Amino acid sequence: NAGVMQNPRHLVRRRGQEARLRCSPMKGHSHVYWYRQLPEEGLKFMVYLQKENIIDESGMPKERFSAEFPKEGPSILRIQQVVRGDSAAYFCASSLPQVMNTEAFFGQGTRLTVV
Amino acid sequence: QQQVKQSPQSLIVQKGGIPIINCAYENTAFDYFPWYQQFPGKGPALLIAIRPDVSEKKEGRFTISFNKSAKQFSLHIMDSQPGDSATYFCAASNRGSSNTGKLIFGQGTTLQVKP
Numbered sequence: 001n002a003g004v005m006q007n008p009r010h011l012v013r014r015r016g017q018e019a020r021l022r023c024s025p026m027k028g029h030s031h032v033y034w035y036r037q038l039p040e041e042g043l044k045f046m047v048y049l050q051k052e053n054i055i056d057e058s059g060m061p062k063e064r065f066s067a068e069f070p071k072e073g074p075s076i077l078r079i080q081q082v083v084r085g086d087s088a089a090y091f092c093a094s095s096l097p098q099v100m101n102t103e104a105f106f107g108q109g110t111r112l113t114v115v
Numbered sequence: 116q117q118q119v120k121q122s123p124q125s126l127i128v129q130k131g132g133i134p135i136i137n138c139a140y141e142n143t144a145f146d147y148f149p150w151y152q153q154f155p156g157k158g159p160a161l162l163i164a165i166r167p168d169v170s171e172k173k174e175g176r177f178t179i180s181f182n183k184s185a186k187q188f189s190l191h192i193m194d195s196q197p198g199d200s201a202t203y204f205c206a207a208s209n210r211g212s213s214n215t216g217k218l219i220f221g222q223g224t225t226l227q228v229k230p
Contacts, residue, residue, distance in 0.1 A: 045217045104218065
């Protein structure tokens with residue numbers, strides 16, 4: 001039973017380019033969370049998605065960031081026109097639908113470096 | 116009010132010692148308090164979690180103590196080993212039926228256990 005799979009593990013982008021981060025949840029999990037971890041800091045919530053729905057995007061920057069979780073395929077976190085401040089580790093977590101009684105499992109993260 | 120404050124920022128103990136990491140929160144709606152362990156280059160892994168209806172939970176060498184009136188909780192690691200050297204994060208969440216279950220993380224504690 002594979003865990004949460006994120007790819008790529010490392011991503012280097014020049015300022016102004018687009019970054020696409022992918023997250024395949026654990027089998028049977030239909031809920032996905034994205035978190036961002038800046039160097040030497042804790043994880044900050046960005047967005048919570050269920051299949052084909054964004055449920056809570058209160059942690060997402062208002063511009064350049066978007067997320068989706070289509071009916072088929074992985075969840076995608078997209079960052080347009082990246083800037084140096086976007087350099088961070090981005091983690092995805094997935095859980096079963098019963099939020100009250102289940103745990104969220106994290107992937108290994110994508111480390112984005114903007115040069 | 117959504118913050119979780121964690122201390123100390125770093126901790127060094129000798130093998131066999133009992134490191135203690137503390138967290139405090141403000142939001143009384145939080146009803147789920149997990150601890151995560153993170154090794155360099157890896158994603159956070161759930162260690163142990165507690166709900167506010169109990170004051171203590173033990174799993175192996177890891178114990179959570181919870182003080183609801185003080186809005187504080189702590190992690191104790193018994194008989195610590197060099198392999199426990201990692202960054203530890205506390206977190207809090209409101210998992211009621213109308214909530215998303217997103218995690219609010221503390222800033223992290225880097226633990227070093229010396230042989």
